[in-house]
Amino acid sequence: MLRRLSYLQDSELVARFQRRCGLVLVEAARPDRGGPEPRGGPPEEGRPDPRDEKDPSEDQERTACGRPRYEVRNWPLHFLFLLSAGLGHEVFYITCLPCIHWSLDPFLCRRLVNMWTLVMYVGQVMKDVLKLPRPLSPPVVKLETRVDAEYGLPSTHAMAATAISFTVLLSAPSRIQFQFEVGLLIALTLSSLVCLSRLYTGMHSVLDVVCGALISAAILLLTYPYWEAFDRLQLTSRVSPVAALSLPLLLSYTYPAAARYSTTRGDTTTILGAGAGSSVGYWVNQQLGQTFEPRGRLPVPFPAMTAGALALGAARFLVGGAALLGTRQAAKTLSLRALYSWYGVPRSDGDARRRREIEVPYKFVTYTAVGLVNSILVNRVFVLLGIL
Structure with a gap:
């Protein structure tokens, strides 16, 4: 085994x-x-692994090229x-x-x-x-x-x-x-x-x-x-928005410490922030009574792929994508400025954003904002523009 x-x-x-x-x-x-390429599979016991036999010129070429x-x-x-x-x-x-x-x-x-x-x-x-x-x-x-x-x-x-x-x-x-x-x-x-x-x-x-x-x-x-039960809890419970924000933030701060820096903590915070913002947004939509779900008897027919439908879909993609990317950039810039100022870090210090006290809050705030805009605001903009 x-x-x-x-x-x-x-x-x-x-x-x-x-x-x-x-x-x-x-x-x-x-x-x-060198000779033929080594065959796949683990080397036999007592037999040298051909992958260990390196030409020094290869190492030099690799170093030169990065x-x-x-x-x-x-x-x-x-x-x-x-x-x-x-x-x-x-x-x-x-x-x-x-x-x-x-x-x-x-x-x-x-x-x-x-x-x-x-x-x-x-x-x-x-x-x-x-x-x-x-x-x-x-x-x-x-x-x-x-x-x-x-x-x-x-x-x-x-x-x-x-x-x-x-x-x-x-x-x-x-x-x-x-x-x-x-x-x-x-x-x-x-x-x-x-x-x-x-x-x-x-x-x-x-x-x-x-x-x-x-x-x-x-x-x-x-x-x-448990998907159905979680849906009801997520949309109707009064503690849902509090739990949706506090639990992911706690998980981000308590992410396992690593001996060397990697992107895993930041990427995990990004994911948790987006999930938190979206969850709160869906709860808000439910309380406002406007969820933008398909109308009529479910299951509804699959949308027809007509030229008009594709054009509307492309318009929504462009407007929605611009809204989310703009939100991401604005929230990232503002949160980093606030955190750099709070901790007395010069803006030229690019490595400072790797510190947990800066990386976690700036990524969480940024992607929570993205999730909120996606779930609450974008469809309402579509309604105003007549492209929903």
Whole structure:
């Protein structure tokens, strides 16, 4: 069992997948740089691992370039996996996910944000508790650098993709008319593409990705029976907005301390803040009696993909995206200025925002504001502009 887990964690397995998809290290692609490529799988006992035999000139070239150079031999696959990897980044979360709220059903978006917040928090904490490394480079080509300082297991991209795809799939049948088999195929395709993209970009091992998907699926199965009860509590309880703000803020401040700085605490605070702001916003909408949910007998027909509907959807995307990005920038700037002034930190000190007393409140305030604007204000702006 341990040997099998070690095999799934092996960097060479990831590198082999990359090579088969047409992503090759320049050094590995040159015939004068040694013999054949090492085979996958863990080395046998008593046998030296070929990955340990490095040419000193390779190390010099790697140092000169900052990171190993690579060659792309299959551009369609390259762009497909980069696009799939982008489905787990902030730009996607802040622009595309709210479209479910604006153009489909706020109910589905609320369910989605709740599960996304829970799954991502569990995944981020597990990374910093387990402290398992990411794949080694070389032999792996790493296409992302921002999160390289984070630990590997589990893959939160795999967790988020699984949670998002299957939360919508499980919640949508009671709200919208569609073929469940088609929805299942779409959910499997999207989540699989995101999982494979983490191997292609060299950011996770096979074990990281498999564990991420399985942990997310387990959370969905364990919480599914309580989704309806949580909906009622979230929308009607008087303590709901207080709990929605105080609990995520507490979890952000008590996030496990790391021996080295990485983006996990900041990213987790971002997620918790967005979830908190959205939760309060949905509660406010319920109290005001204007939830912007589909009218008529549920499940309603799936919206027709006419030219007019697509134009309205594009208009909502542009207006809503501009509102959220503007809110993000304004809240980030104002909160950082206030915190820098409070702690007597010069604005030129870019590293100061890594300190917990600055990073946690500025990210939490920023993304709580984004969640509030998305859930309360954006649809009301659409009504004023006549594009809802």
